[in-house]
Amino acid sequence: MSNLTKGVAVIAVILAIGVGLVVWKTKVGGHGGESLNRISKEEMTVLLADANPAQLQQLSANPEAKKKIAENIRQLLAVAGQARKEGLAEDPNVKREMESTRSIVTASLYDKKINEGKGQMPPFSFITEEQVKEFWGSPEEAAAEPSGFQSAMDKIGLGGLFGNNKARRHQLEFQEFLDSKIALAKESGRFPKDKTLTEDETKQAKDDFAKIKIYEEEAVAKKGELGEEFNRNLELQIKLQQAQFLATRYASKNLVEKVKVNDEDIQKYIADHPAYSTADKKVLAEQILSRAKAGEDFAKLAAEFSQDPGSKDKGGLYEGITKGKMVPEFEAAALALEPGNISPNLVETSYGYHIIKLEKKGEGKDPSGQPAETYDARHILIMTTMKDPNNPTGRDMPINETVKSLLEEEKQKKVLDDIVANNPVEVPEDFEIPKPSEDDMKQMQQQMMQQQQQMPMQMPDGMEDEPIEGKPQPKPAPKKK
Numbered sequence: 062m063s064n065l066t067k068g069v070a071v072i073a074v075i076l077a078i079g080v081g082l083v084v085w086k087t088k089v090g091g092h093g094g095e096s097l098n099r100i101s102k103e104e105m106t107v108l109l110a111d112a113n114p115a116q117l118q119q120l121s122a123n124p125e126a127k128k129k130i131a132e133n134i135r136q137l138l139a140v141a142g143q144a145r146k147e148g149l150a151e152d153p154n155v156k157r158e159m160e161s162t163r164s165i166v167t168a169s170l171y172d173k174k175i176n177e178g179k180g181q182m183p184p185f186s187f188i189t190e191e192q193v194k195e196f197w198g199s200p201e202e203a204a205a206e207p208s209g210f211q212s213a214m215d216k217i218g219l220g221g222l223f224g225n226n227k228a229r230r231h232q233l234e235f236q237e238f239l240d241s242k243i244a245l246a247k248e249s250g251r252f253p254k255d256k257t258l259t260e261d262e263t264k265q266a267k268d269d270f271a272k273i274k275i276y277e278e279e280a281v282a283k284k285g286e287l288g289e290e291f292n293r294n295l296e297l298q299i300k301l302q303q304a305q306f307l308a309t310r311y312a313s314k315n316l317v318e319k320v321k322v323n324d325e326d327i328q329k330y331i332a333d334h335p336a337y338s339t340a341d342k343k344v345l346a347e348q349i350l351s352r353a354k355a356g357e358d359f360a361k362l363a364a365e366f367s368q369d370p371g372s373k374d375k376g377g378l379y380e381g382i383t384k385g386k387m388v389p390e391f392e393a394a395a396l397a398l399e400p401g402n403i404s405p406n407l408v409e410t411s412y413g414y415h416i417i418k419l420e421k422k423g424e425g426k427d428p429s430g431q432p433a434e435t436y437d438a439r440h441i442l443i444m445t446t447m448k449d450p451n452n453p454t455g456r457d458m459p460i461n462e463t464v465k466s467l468l469e470e471e472k473q474k475k476v477l478d479d480i481v482a483n484n485p486v487e488v489p490e491d492f493e494i495p496k497p498s499e500d501d502m503k504q505m506q507q508q509m510m511q512q513q514q515q516m517p518m519q520m521p522d523g524m525e526d527e528p529i530e531g532k533p534q535p536k537p538a539p540k541k542k
Contacts, residue, residue: 068496069094078452081375088319092207097138097141097297097300097301097304097486098138098484098485098486098487099486099487099488100134100297100486100487100488100489101489102491102492102493103487103492104294104297104495105131105488105489105492106492106493107294107297108297108298108301109492109494110496111218114497117494117495117496117497118497119530121494122486127491127492127494128490131488131489131490131492132488133299133484134140134486135481135488136426136477136480136481136486137301137304137305137308137479138301138304138308138481138484138486138488139477139483139484139485139486140307140308140311140312140316140477140480141303141305141307141308141311141482141486142486143311143480143483143484144307144308144310144315145307145312146484147311147315148415149307149310149311149315150307151177151315153241154241154244154245155245155307155310157237157238157241158241158245158306159244159303159306159307161238161241161242162299162302162303162306163274163277163299163303164274164277165302166271166295166298166299166302167276167277167280167281167295167299168185168272168273168274168275168276168280169184170280170291170294170295170298171276171277171279171280171287172184172185172187172276173450174287174291185269185272185273187274187275188272188275192275193268193271193272193275196231196271196274196275197228197231197232197271198226198227198228198229199228203233231271232272234274235266235267235270235271238270239258239263239266239270242266243258245306249313266465268526280295282542287291291398293374316476319472319476320469320472320473320476321469322465322468322469322472324461326468327461327464327465327468330464330467330468331460331464337447337460337463337464339414339445339460340412341412342413342443342445343407343414343442343443345443346407346413346414346416346441346443347407349362349366349416349441349443350406350407350416351401352424353403353416353418353441354403354405359376359377359379359403359418359439359441360376360377360439361376362377362416362441363376363377363378363439363440364376364377364443366441366443367441367442367443368413368442368443368444369440369442369444372439372440376439377418377439377440377441378420378435378438379437379438379439379440380436381423381425381437382395382435382436382437382438383425383426383427383428383433383434383435384396384433384434384435384436385427385433388410388411390409391408391410391415391417391440394408394415394417395417395419395436395438396419396422396436398417398418398419399419400419400420400421400422401418401419401420402418402419403416403417403418404416404417404418411446411459411461412442412444412445412446412459413442413443413445413446414442414443414445415440415441415442416440416441417438417439417440418438418439418440419436419437420436420437420438420439421436421437422434422435422436423435423436423437437454444460445460446458446460447460447463448457448463449466449467
């Protein structure tokens with residue numbers, strides 16, 4: 062995931078919002094909506110009402126976390142506002158997705174309200190098969206020939222709006238829903254472009270759609286009975302979910318280019334920041350290469366200088382390497398040698414500088430059991446990786462990747478700051494955190510106990526350091542009987 066996607070899924074913060082959207086179960090995974098430029102303290106509290114009790118406890122104990130949630134929602138709404146300014150919400154498939162969002166949120170909140178206290182059940186479980194059958198009508202109704210006017214409306218995409226035949230109207234609405242979902246999923250790469258839904262997938266989608274629309278229609282019909290608080294919360298949830306969709310789509314389509322970092326940017330940053338330079342490490346590697354080429358014992362040099370934990374104690378040796386296993390630069394240099402020879406130049410990979418000696422070539426089998434070329438090689442690695450300053454607990458990364466991440470974050474911050482400045486949104490930071498109920502706390506404790514019981518056993522002490530990715534790893538020694 063790119064830094065941009067992480068930042069604008071900034072948005073993922075609506076983590077705690079708990080609107081409980083129904084997950085569309087196929088493999089695809091108001092209408093146009095209006096900008097939301099202000100959220101009150103009361104609304105923030107309402108949004109967090111269904112959050113995980115553990116999250117609520119953390120928020121109560123950490124004022125900075127409250128500020129972060131407010132900042133993330135502010136960014137979310139600002140990006141969605143910019144998306145609207147640039148016309149993204151006018152795309153036909155986007156419009157349909159916004160309408161689908163309204164339907165799903167409406168149905169979900171209505172389901173929760175009318176079935177509260179009936180026990181834990183999957184969404185829409187109380188809708189009967191008879192209701193679904195009635196929604197679709199009889200096959201004869203659905204197949205009825207439309208009038209001339211209706212046919213004209215169908216051609217311009219308004220058939221569902223003007224149709225008098227409910228069964229046929231529902232079929233048209235479902236097909237539009239399905240087509241836009243698939244189009245958006247294919248565009249984003251979540252659904253292969255040459256794939257079509259199976260009969261079972263279409264049936265499941267149709268069943269989900271019917272249940273959503275049944276509850277949406279009920280909620281609209283009973284709007285007056287549901288009360289002002291429900292309706293106000295409903296509109297807020299709809300706008301937030303629509304904003305999340307718009308902002309995420311805008312980030313992937315419009316903002317990616319604005320935060321791209323190229324090799325020239327990376328090298329310039331390294332040149333301007335000596336702490337990221339690898340010049341000293343390259344000098345050291347060149348000195349070791351000269352000593353190896355002069356005839357010093359390669360295995361001893363590896364044991365003394367190599368920074369590869371997977372081979373250092375074996376004199377830098379990897380045996381039986383299957384062709385295609387190592388990173389390309391390493392493998393190309395090794396296989397270009399004759400057995401017993403040392404590569405005349407340093408070999409640079411994303412892990413650092415390698416001094417490589419080929420021991421022998423042979424034949425073996427790949428992981429699938431097929432014949433494959435193999436080779437034994439020794440190497441001495443002088444690593445050029447480092448930790449990301451913004452993620453000190455993470456793994457070491459190649460310096461170029463670390464710098465790229467830093468530059469992307471800088472660009473991303475500037476882009477988001479500009480968008481927020483041009484799309485002002487009021488989000489309070491001093492909102493009240495709802496207190497979890499006793500039942501919620503008990504349920505959370507039970508879940509934590511279950512998770513602890515299911516945790517895997519700890520690995521014994523003495524395990525080897527995590528090897529460098531991209532290199533074959535030695536097999537563990539057989540246990541002594």
